[in-house]
Amino acid sequence: MSESLPSPFSWPVRVYWEDTDAGGVVYHAGYLRFMERARSEWMRSLGVDQMAFKQATGLAFMVRDMQIDFLKPALLDDELSVTVEVKERRAASILFIQTITKTDGSCLIGAQVRVACVDIQRMRAAPIPADLIPESAF
Numbered sequence: 001m002s003e004s005l006p007s008p009f010s011w012p013v014r015v016y017w018e019d020t021d022a023g024g025v026v027y028h029a030g031y032l033r034f035m036e037r038a039r040s041e042w043m044r045s046l047g048v049d050q051m052a053f054k055q056a057t058g059l060a061f062m063v064r065d066m067q068i069d070f071l072k073p074a075l076l077d078d079e080l081s082v083t084v085e086v087k088e089r090r091a092a093s094i095l096f097i098q099t100i101t102k103t104d105g106s107c108l109i110g111a112q113v114r115v116a117c118v119d120i121q122r123m124r125a126a127p128i129p130a131d132l133i134p135e136s137a138f
Helices: 028-045 050-057
Strands: 009-014 059-070 079-089 093-102 107-119
Touching: 009 028, 028 050, 028 059, 028 079, 028 093, 028 107, 050 059
Parallel strands: none
Antiparallel strands: 009 079, 059 107, 079 093, 093 107
């Protein structure tokens, strides 16, 4: 019997004026905010309180690398879905695959995002605590 992989986590987003440029098109940096929020909500869904984690351990997650394909634009008032899926977990980092799609299923953004676990005092990579994120999330 094979184990099934967990479904990608999905977070809904609606495009507001503040997300767009003068033409009503989502400004490129807006997609970064949408993906960051989805990763934060993914962690929250796993029971991780990032502020409590930081205060207790002195560790935090920071984006280390990002590759983004901008496929189609999102427009004012569009309803979007932002997905988070773990592709790889290393000792001190996690590689995520993220997509942003419209409700009609068309893919707007495809991205790979590596976040590093960082010791805030030293600003150096640190091992991710083994019990922080359950294996079932991968």
